[in-house]
Amino acid sequence: MRLHYVLLGTAALGIAACKPTEKNTAAPAPAKVTVAKPVVKKIIEWDEFVGRMESRKMVNLRARVSGYIEKIHFREGAEVKEGDLLITIDPRPYQAAVEGARAELDRNSTRAELAKNESKRAETLIQSRSISAEDYDTRLKAAAEADAAVRSAEAMLKNAELELEFTAVRAPISGRISYALVTEGNLVTGGERDSTLLTTIVALDPIYVYFEVDEASALKYRDMHRKGTRVSPMFEPIPVEMGLSNESGFPRKGKVDFVDNVLRPDTGTIRARGVFENTDKLMAPGFFARVRIPGSGEYDALLIRDESIGSDQGRAFVFVVTADNKAEYRPVEIGPMEDGLRVVRSGLKADERIITNGVVHVRDGAAVVPEDGQMALPPIAPQTAAAGK
Numbered sequence: 001m002r003l004h005y006v007l008l009g010t011a012a013l014g015i016a017a018c019k020p021t022e023k024n025t026a027a028p029a030p031a032k033v034t035v036a037k038p039v040v041k042k043i044i045e046w047d048e049f050v051g052r053m054e055s056r057k058m059v060n061l062r063a064r065v066s067g068y069i070e071k072i073h074f075r076e077g078a079e080v081k082e083g084d085l086l087i088t089i090d091p092r093p094y095q096a097a098v099e100g101a102r103a104e105l106d107r108n109s110t111r112a113e114l115a116k117n118e119s120k121r122a123e124t125l126i127q128s129r130s131i132s133a134e135d136y137d138t139r140l141k142a143a144a145e146a147d148a149a150v151r152s153a154e155a156m157l158k159n160a161e162l163e164l165e166f167t168a169v170r171a172p173i174s175g176r177i178s179y180a181l182v183t184e185g186n187l188v189t190g191g192e193r194d195s196t197l198l199t200t201i202v203a204l205d206p207i208y209v210y211f212e213v214d215e216a217s218a219l220k221y222r223d224m225h226r227k228g229t230r231v232s233p234m235f236e237p238i239p240v241e242m243g244l245s246n247e248s249g250f251p252r253k254g255k256v257d258f259v260d261n262v263l264r265p266d267t268g269t270i271r272a273r274g275v276f277e278n279t280d281k282l283m284a285p286g287f288f289a290r291v292r293i294p295g296s297g298e299y300d301a302l303l304i305r306d307e308s309i310g311s312d313q314g315r316a317f318v319f320v321v322t323a324d325n326k327a328e329y330r331p332v333e334i335g336p337m338e339d340g341l342r343v344v345r346s347g348l349k350a351d352e353r354i355i356t357n358g359v360v361h362v363r364d365g366a367a368v369v370p371e372d373g374q375m376a377l378p379p380i381a382p383q384t385a386a387a388g389k
Helices: 002-018 092-127 133-167 213-225 382-388
Strands: 031-036 041-042 046-055 056-064 067-072 084-090 168-170 175-177 198-202 209-215 237-242 252-259 269-276 288-294 301-302 310-312 315-321 328-333 333-338 341-346 351-359 366-372
Touching: 031 315, 041 315, 084 198, 133 168, 209 213, 209 288, 213 269, 237 269, 301 333, 351 366
Parallel strands: 031 366
Antiparallel strands: 031 351, 041 301, 046 209, 046 288, 056 198, 067 084, 084 168, 175 198, 209 269, 237 252, 237 288, 252 269, 301 341, 310 315, 315 328, 315 351, 333 341
16 A cells, blocks of 8 residues: 555656746846947057167278277266267377378479479570570479479378378267277277278167068058059158067157068068167167067957957857847957057947847847946046056
C-alpha cells in the first residue's frame, strides 16, 4: 500500500516538472542602453614617423696655418657668435713675414718708379735719335718688368697678411661649441690637407628633424597633391608637429621644407626634413623625435566613443538603434583618435543613434530601452590635468 502511494507521488512530481511555468515562457526584458549621435567635425588625419635631429649648420674648425697654440679664448660647451675670437696661434712668425713682404714691396716700388722715369726719358731721346731703338725697347721692358715685380710683391704681402689673420681663429657661424681638441702649447698643422681639427660648432636655432617616409605613404601624398586635397612639400612647405621622448602629444610646431629626390632602394623610404624653432637652445643634434604630418585633406569626420566599438574576429562593429528601438549590428571602418574620440571612416551616418553604454547586454535585433546621452567626452578639469602631470 505504501509503495502505491510512493508511485503516485512520484508520478505527480513528474507531471508537475513537465508542465511549463509562466516564468520560463516570459520574454526577457529589453536592455537599458545609452545612445548618442556621432560628433561631426572637420579634421585632418595625421601620419606619424620617427626622426632624428640634426644641425642646419655644422663646422669642423681646423687650423689654416701651422704653429703653436698660444691661447684658448672660449668656454667649452658655450654659445659663441659669428666672429668671436676662439683660438690664437702664435702670430710672431707671421708678423715677421708681413714685415718682410712689406719691405720687398717698398723695394720693388722704388725700382718700378726708377724704371718708369727711365722709360719716359727714353721716349724723349728716341725722338731726337739720341739712343738706339734697342736701348729704347730695353728701357720700356725694364719698366714693365718692374711693374710686374710690384704686383708680385703686393700679392705676397696680401698672402702674408692673410696668414697672419688666420692665426686668430674666429667662429665662422653662431652656435654651440664643443670642447677644445688641442690645448694651449701644442703644435697644430695648417693647410688644405692633414690640417689639425681644433673643435666643432653646431647651429641650434632653428633645428632640423630628418625622418623617413615609407613608399606607400609617399605615393599617397603624391596622389593627394595630384587630386588637390593636400599640397606636396616638394613644391611648398607643409605643417609638421613634433614631440620629444619625454613629451606627450606633439606640442612643437614646424614645417616640412625638403623632400629628397631619391627613394632609397635598400629601405624603401624617402627622406624628408622638418624645421623647428629652438629659441631656448635645449634641443640638440642627435635627439630622437616623434613627428607627424597631415595624412589627408580636411574633411567632415564622424567621431564616436571608443567604448561603443566592439570587435568581431578582428572586424570593428557598433550597434545602431533603429526607429522602432531595436539594436542593429553595423560593421564599421575606423580611423585614428581625434580629441579622445575614434574616427569612423565608413558604416555610419551622422543622424544615427549609436549605443555608447550597455553594448555587452545587446544582441542584433534585440529590443532596447534607449536613453539619450552625450557622445563628446567631458572636458578635463584643470586640477585633474595638473594632478596627472
